[in-house]
Amino acid sequence: MHVPDGFIDLPVSIGAAVIAAGAVAVSLRGARRELDERSAPLAGLVAVFVFAAQLMNFPVAGGTSGHLLGAVLAAVLVGPWTGALCVTVVLLVQGLVFADGGITAIGVNVTDMAVIGLAAGYLVFLALRAVLPSTRAGVVVAAAGGAFASVPAAAGGFVACYALGGTSSVPVGTVFAAMVSVHLLIGIGEALITAFTISSVIAVRPDLVHGAAGLRRPETLAVRPGGTAGTGPVTPEVPDDLRDPAGAPPTQDLAAGSRSAPWSAEESR
Amino acid sequence: MAGTSHVHRLLLPGESPVHRLPAHVKLPATLAFVVLVVLTPREQYWAFAAHAALLGVVVAVARLPPATLLRRMVVEVPFLAFAALMPFLSTGDRTEVLGLSLSVDGLHSAWNVVAKATLGVAASVLLAATTDVRDLLVGLERLRMPSLLVQILGFMIRYGDVVTGEMHRMRVARESRGFVARDVRQLPVVARSAGALFVRTYERGERVHLAMLSRGYTGRMPGHDATSTSPAHLLTASALPLAAGLVTVLALLTS
Known part of the structure; x- marks a missing residue:
């Protein structure tokens, strides 16, 4: 689905490149808030993960296979700004090094997938998070909804570029119908794989989501x-108020754990 | 580690003038060439042949094996299949080709996209074959790409093999336990591997970051000894876009 050279005319390609550059500039500022200013290595490894996840093909229907876009997956895992940077970097490497997507179309590809697809998907994710209960299942379902929306949104962004600067005479309506219907199907795969991935990360390292x-x-x-410290038997049960995220705070705090607490109430079950 | 990365394997080492050009002049030259190709009117078939011949000259100067380069251009195949549909979907005057009713304009569009995309892919393949990825990063930095973005790119390229290797080992592990991905029902298994891969990748990122901090990393990579841009470099690099510009101008004038 990467746009090659010559498919979208030059003025629209340049316009898209300007939009993409602006979005990257905004994301760079936002990413400084999400990640520590110095954690380029982390963002780089998340970009590798997006790249690797895109290599995982999954069967769609009738012998064809699709691959992950990964925009909402990255945004939910590391935050929308860092996620946008990671997807942009993946598209840059694919265009410059692997000849996947044209050099003059890098702006179009970044605008479609890393800006429009990610923004639309992440907004749907936020909206669903506001509506759904604040539980792990709620986050997973919201991520699935966002991932589903991101794929046809990215396809829609491509159709908009095509309508403005397409170089072929295939009617815009035909392109729109074909792109959006195919990508609705791909969106289902994207939603499922995003949901399962998020739920498996949330199960082991919820602090990373x-x-x-x-x-x-x-x-x-x-x-x-x-209980008396030192003399009483150690109680193996976890108090109810620790099991229930919405429950009342425990009676007495001994220590407030950090993000990297060696164990959590969830894991001790 | 240069020999081990699959990104680095794209480089076909050599000592030609093309290889020796610094990336920050080679990259704009490639971009300018592709822009000129995109600007060429689609009916001027000879101009596309001329552009292709120019790339052929670069291949000859760089002494690259043409067969290897052609094999790398298969990335384009899915797109060619899509272009083949265009004559059927386009509107306008129709013509009979081998008993099929095809749109004349659609045929032109398909030719346009195939010719330009193929030349674009060929230019990218040439760039990747003659430029070390680390030089490409230095070049991007010298072209004023934000440092954080260049660093993210650098880490992505440096650890690409490590992570895809990890993914490969997970696939081998799945398949040696009898797993076959037949249809959607196997999706949870694949996705759980993706989740595990994310956790491992992120934790590796944390370790790499800490290791770098302990070696005095302050948010910027230490400066590379920048190769200075000599007028000779600029002259060599501008040969391709200048020649392509001549072709495009002639094509525009005669169309």
Whole structure:
């Protein structure tokens, strides 16, 4: 789905490149807030992950296979700004090094996938997060919805570029119908793979899922009433209030855990 | 590590003038060439042959094996299949070719896209075959690409093989346990591998970052010894876009 050279005329390609450059500039500022200013290595490795995830083909229907766009997956995992940078970098490498997508069309590709696709998908994710209950399942379902929306949105962005500067005479309506219907199907695959991926990351390292940040409270250790430190038997049960994310705070905090707490209430079950 | 990365394997090392050009002049030259190709009117068939001949001259000067380059151009094949549909979908005057009713304009469009996309892919393949990826990064930095973006690119290229290797090992592990991805029902398994891959990749990123901090990293990579741009470099690099510009101008004038 990468646009090659010569498919979109030069003025629209340049316009798209300007939009893409502006979006990258805004994302660079936003990413400084999401990641520490110095963590280029992290963003780079997330970009590798997006690149690798795009290499994972999944069967769609009738022997054809699709691959992940990964924009919403990246945005939910590391935040929208860093996610946009990662997808942009992946598209740059594909265009400059692997000849996948034209050099003059890099702006069009970045605008479609890293800007329009990601923004539309992430907005749907945020809207669903606001509506759905604030649980892990809610985050997973919202990510699936966002991922589903991102694929036809990116296709729609391509159709808009084509309508403005397409070099062929295939009617815009035909292109729109073909692109959006095919990408609705691909969107289902994108939604499923994003949901399963997010749910498996959330199960082991919920602290790594940016889109689930609101779910986590700092880990707390609680002393049950009546227990005496050092002499009483160690109670193996986890208090109910630790199991329930929405429950009342524990009776007494011994220590507020950090992001890298060696164990969490969830894992001790 | 240069010999091990699959990104670096794209480089076909050599000592030709094309190889020796610094990336920050080679990159704009490639871009200018592709822009000129895109500007060429589609009916001027001879002009596309001339552009292709110019790339042929570059291949000869760089002493690259043409067969290898042609094999690398298969990236384009899915797109060619799409272009083949255009004559059927376009509107306008129709013509009979081998008993099929095809749109004349659609045939022109398909030719236009195939010719320009093929020349674009050929130019990118040439760039990748003659430029070390690290030089490309230095070149992008000298072309004023934001440093953070260049660093992200650098890490992506440096660790690309490590992560795809990890992914490959996970696939081998799945398949040696009898897993076959037949249809959508196997999706959860593949996606769970993707989740595990993300956690491993992110944790590797954390370790790399800490290791770099302990070696005094302050948010910028240490300066590369920049090769100075000599007038000779500029002259060599501008040969291709100048010749292509001549072809495009002639094609525009005679159309």
